[in-house]
Amino acid sequence: MTKTISRRDFLKISAASVGALAVGQMLPPMVAKAAKESGVLNAAGDGVISTMCEMCVWRCGVLAKIKDGRVVKLDGNPEHPHSNGNLCPRGQSGLMNTYDPDRVLTPLIRVGKRGEGKFREASWEEALDLVASKMTEIKNKYGAEAMVFSSTHNLSQPLFENLLYAFGSPNYGTQRSLCFNAMIVANTMTYGMEEPARIYDDKLKYILLTGRNLLEAISTSETSDLSHAIDRGAKVVYLDPRYTKTASKATEWLPIKPGNDLAFHLALLHIIIGEKLYNRSFVEKNTVGFDELKKEVSRYTPEWAAALTGITAETIARIAHEFADAAPHALAHNGWRTSNFVNSFHTQRAISILNALIGNWDIVLTESGGEESGALGAPPQPAYPRVSALRLDGVPWKYPVVPFKIGVFQELRDNIVSGDPYQAHGWFISRQNPVMSIPDRSKTLEAFGKLDFIVTVDIVLNDTAWFSDVVLPEASYLERYDPLLPFGDKVFLRQPVIEPQGQAKSALWIYKQLGERLGLSDYFQYEDEEDYIRQQLKPLGVTLEEVKAKGYAEAPETPHAGESAEKRWNTPSGKIELFSDTLAKVGFSGVPTWDEPPQPAEGQFYLLTGKVAQSTQFGTQNNQLLNKYSDEPRMWINAQVAAKLDLATDDWVEVTSEVGQIHIPVLVTQAIRSDCVFMTPGYGHLSKGLTTAYGVGASDSVLHVTYTDPISGGQALSQTFVTVKKVEDESSAETLKPLYSGE
Amino acid sequence: MAKYGFLIDASRCIDCRACLVACSVENNVPMKSTRIWIKDSGVTGEFPNLERHTAPFHCMHCIDPSCVSACTVGALQKNEDGIITYDNEACIGCRYCMYACPFEVPHFEWDQQFALITKCDLCVSRLGDGEAEPACAATCPTDAIQFGKREDMLAMAHNRIKDESSRYVDHVFGEHENGGTSTFYISPVPFEQLGFPSTETMESPAHFNRIATEEGTPIIAVGAAIGMTGIYLAIEHNQKKNGTDKIEHVETKHDSAGKE
Incomplete structure (x- = not known):
C-alpha cells in the first residue's frame, strides 16, 4: 500500500549522491534557491534556515538544517515561543509532508465523473483561466453570493479574504465551528477577546482541564508548560469520559458523563459564590452582572450536579474549595473538544467566569496578542464592494453573536443542500477538506452535487480535491513564503527551505493570479511573495534579507485595549461580563444557565x-x-x-x-x-x-x-x-x- | 574523555512519539524499521482507578557491551565516549548481536533478504556536527529524555528519586544492569511493569560471550544466516498475506487494554 524505496535501493542512490542522508524514502532535498541566495549557508553549503511549521495551526519556529546544500533535518527553534527548541511528532515529520509521493505537481482538470478520480494535467494558464471564467459565469448568472469560499485558518488568509470579499461574496467558511466556536464566542462575550493567553509560571498551583487533552492534542509550548507544571507539583484535575494520556498524568481523573460539564461548572460557581470564596475586590472593580449570576447559580447545588455528572457532591465541593484556595494561581482551562453539545456555549462561559471570579487576570490569564499588527505595512487596496446578500451559514440572521470571520460551516453546507435562502453554484476551497471534516459526509457530498463548479487548492489530492473539478497544486509550507506572523514584540517569517515540487505555487501567487483574471488586481498590489513581505516590513525599517537570516524582526507591539485607556476589556461595558447584555438583547440567557443535553437511548x-x-x-x-x-x-x-x-x-x-x-x-x-x-x-x-x-x-x-x-x-x-x-x-x-x- | 549518557524519566513521557519520528529523520531509518520503541505498561487497574506508564526505549550503550563482544567482524564498536557504533559496511548480517544483547535492542530489517541491523548510535554524526543533543532528546517536549555527561545523568536520576520519593520507585535502571550502561531510566512503577527485561539475574554476560565468540561464532553465524533467510521469507509471506506494512513500535506489557 505504502510506496517505499527499500533501504538497499536507497543506499544505492545515496552512495551516488555525496553527503548526508535525510528521510529514508527520498533523496535529501536540495535547499531552495532563495535561501541559498540569502547568505545563511557557508561555502560548503552548510547552515540553518529559520522558518515556521504548518503541520498544525500552532506554528512552531523551525530550524531547517542544511548540509552540503541539502535539507537533512527540521528542529524546533529555541528562540521561538511556540517551540522553545522542541517539535512534536507532526513537526518532526515535516519533510515527509513536502516529499509525500502523492503530491499534486501540476494543475489538474477533471475528465471523469466527480469522484472517479480521473483528471488530466493542465498548465497554470489553462487552469486559472478556467477557474476565473467559471467564477465569472456564476457571478454573472446568479450573483457573486452564489460562489462559496472556505479555507482553514492560515497565514495567507488575508489574501484569501481579499479574493472572496473583492469578488463580492459574503459566503466564507472556516473550520472553527467544527472545533471551538463555543470557546471563542464565550470568551468574546465575557472578555472581549477570542482566547486569553495562559501563563504557566512557577506559582501556578491548580489546573482544571475540561476535556482539554493537552498531552495528546499537542500545542508544543503549552504541552511542555503543562508537563513542567506537573513536574513542579501543580495539581491537575482532568474531566474526560476517556482515560487519555493527559488523564494518566493528572492528579485526579473524573470520568464525567458527556454533555454534563456544564452542570459541574455551574455547581462550582454555586459554591464559590454561595460560600463567598471569590475575590470580592476584583469582582467589584472589574466585572459586571455579579448579582444576576449569583441569582442564577443559586439553584445549582453540588447534589444536583452529582446526579447529572456522575461525580459526587463531595468531590465537586472539594474541587471548588481547592480551586478557590489556590487562587489566584489557579487556572480553569477552556477545553474544546471532548464534550461538545448544544449546551457547550454555556459550559465555556461558566469556565471563563470561574477564572474571573478568583481574580486570576494578568496572573494566569492575560490579553492575547492576536495575529494582526498595526506596526506592519500592507499593500494598498480599495475598500471591498458592499454586499447585501445574506450569508448562507446563518450569520448573523440565525446566529446573531457568531463573528463573521468564524461562521457556521456545517450550516453553510446544509444550506447549499437546501438552496435556502438561495442556491449556491460554486465552491472555492483552499487548504481544507470539508468532505472529511463536516459532520454527515453523505450530506456534504450531496451538497457537492448541487454545485456547478468546485475548485480545491491543496498539496495532495485530498478527499475534497478528489471530488473537485479543478485542483490547484499549492507549494508546501517548506517551499513557500507566507505573510508575516506577529507574535508579542516580534514578527516571524515563513520562508522557502526547499524549491517547490513540480509546478506547485504559493497561495500568495495563486490568489494574485486569480485576482488579476477576475479584474481584482487592485486588491493584490504586490509583484511577488518577497515584494509582499517587503511592503509589510517597510514601516519597521528592516530589510527582508535581515529577516530571512534571523527568521524574525523586532516590531513594537500593537497597544491592547487594556493598555490604551480605562477600558481593559473589549466588551460593551469595558469590563468582564458575568452577565452579557449583548446576549440578553438577542434573546439568549445573559448568564450561564442549565440546558439539559440529550442522552442516548437504551443500547446506544x-x-x-x-x-x-x-x-x-x-x-x-x-x-x-x-x-x-x-x-x-x-x-x-x-x-x-x-x-x-x-x-x-x-x-x-x-x-x-x-x-x-x-x-x-x-x-x-x-x-x-x-x-x-x-x-x-x-x-x-x-x-x-x-x-x-x-x-x-x-x-x-x-x-x-x-x-x-x-x-x-x-x-x-x-x-x-x-x-x-x-x-x-x-x-x-x-x-x-x-x-x-x-x- | 567524558562519557555520554541519557536520563529517561517515565513519569514525564507522554507517548507522543516525537522522538521516534525525529530519530527516523535524523538517521535515515528505513520506513519498516525503528531504533526507538515505546515501552507501554498498557492501561491497568479497574475503572476508574486506572494507571498507564510509557517510556521510549533504545540502545542502552553498555559499559561492557555484549553485542560488541559477540560481533565477529568488528561491525559494532565501542567508542571512548561510550557510544556503541555500528558499521553497515562491515556487518555480515549474522544477527549474533541480537542474541547477545540482554535488552533486545539490535533489530534486523527482517523484510530485507540481506539484513542489516538497526540500532541507536546516539546520533553520532549529529553530535559530530556540533549539535548538543541527539535528535530524540533535542525534540522531547516534556524533557522526558535528557542527555549529557554520564555521571551527571546518573546523579540527576538519584537526585530526582531522593527529592520525590513518592513519584519514583527507588531504582535507576541501567546503573547496574548488564554491568552498567550509559542510559538511565527512572519510573513511577517497577520496570517489569513497563515491560523492561528482568534485571534480577542480569549480570554482565560479556565475558561469556567472548568465549562463545572465539570458539563458536563463525559456525553459529553461518547457520544463523541460513536460518534467518527462512525467517525473512516467512515474514515476507505473512506481510503479503496480511497486507500490513506497519512496524511494531509500541510494546505493550498487558495485551488486554491500552494499546490504542
Missing part, C-alpha cells in the same frame, strides 16, 4: 472523537512517517460492555448512527466510560489519491449527526449516538445514504 452509546499526537485533523494521515508511528485506528469500547457484546480487541463491529454506518475493529479497554465509544477522526479517506491513508480505518464524519449550538454556532460533535453490533466479516460498510453519484 455516545460517539466521542478526539485528537492523537501523531495526526492533525484530516490532513496528515497520508504522511508516511506519521503513518509509521500511528496506532491502528480502532474504536474504543469499555471492557465490561465488550464482554456483554462478546467482543475482543480486533473484532469487527458495525457502528450505526442516524446518518451513517461504518465497520471498524474495536479496542477493548478499561479506559472509557461504559456509555461511550471513541474514534480517532481523520481516517476512512475516500480519495484513492492518498495512497498511504486510503483504506485505513473508518470515518467519524460518516456517523456524525449535524447539531448546532444555537448561540455559538459550534457543531455538537459529541451529541451523536450510535449502536454497535458485532460482525463477522471485515468488509467496509456502505453508508446508509448512497455516496454522491452525480456528474
